[in-house]
Amino acid sequence: MANSPSNNDTSQKEMFKLLKIFGLTSLGLVLVLSLFNGHRANNSGEDPTFKIKDAGLLFFYNLRRIDYQVQRLTEAKIEIYTHSSFEKDSTQNTLLLDLILNKNKQTAFLYMKPQGVFLKSESLKLRNGKLPNQETLTLNIGTADRHIHLEASKKIIQWLQQEEGFVEVFSNNKWNNLFQNKNQKEAFNATFIDFLKITANK
Template sequence: MASKQSETFSPELIRILKIFGIGTLVFVFIMSFFNEKRANNSGLEPSEMRITDADRLYFRNVRASSYDLEGRNDAKMNIYRHGKREKSQELPTLNFAIFLNRVVDEAYIFIEPYPEELPLQLRFTTAEEVTSELTFYGGNKFDHFNFAMEYFQKFEEGVQLQMKVQDEWVSILEEEKERDILKTVFSDYFRLINKPK
């Protein structure tokens, strides 16, 4: 009985199994460094920001000409900012940028206020009273997304907007042109992620 076992596991076969086993472990270890995907611990479904190839192509071929493009190879992202947005570094303003993640086929919307004071405090008003306030403390793509959705909901109601800058409330986005640009950015973003307005 012992001779049959020794015939099946000869020293050469054992050596080959060891080499194969160690080689497999080394391969798995090396490949783990190239895994770009990260765990989603946000509570949001990843599909909320997922984009299809058709939507990406439509945006790049039709809508991207209205935007300034910044390629961020370090983050594997393309950043699109509306070309007619307010670029002045003198007056407070609020812009939104669309980020396209080239690795995981997702689109994000990020807030870009000037000045970049955090927390960002916004106040929505009508002619008679303050209707609500929003505060943004910064954060990841999900925090930006949630804040942008809250902001857009209020923005659609047509209320006036004020931003707190150095303890003073300053009116922003008063011109129709600025408001139209924001509507365009949100419209393009919703089209990218297949989300009805």
């Protein structure tokens, strides 16, 4: 026997109620997941360590860029920033830290660039000048691995931030102060901090 109109109405009401519950549940789930969007696992294959954050880049452009000299590689959409407090004399023996922005890939990274006689070396042997906890670091000149530059920069910053901390380089068969003046140390530190702000790293 065919269903009566009242039975059809009841079935339709129950179906409508189920769809409504399902829809509201789905919507609630989407909203909850969106709160944790920034904590999702990274499956894109890109390293978030070097990813530019819009707020950080805006801060850099508005407040910090004035302290840098910039070289632009227009076709590649790359900007290379060198802090103005670094020694401008290219014959000065020191280690520069460049901040490189790749606007095409929305990435930022650090690049340590030797200057003066250090350009002729295949590697630089560095150490912190604090005893008794002395550490050493060997930097291969010309390596393009951004992870190596970042980790080496972190180690140098750690040395510089110690009380009365300084960095030495082994040259001419003896250890010499790498940063000859306070401005160079401050420029290295400022560049590192600006990288952290641009990429929202801690």
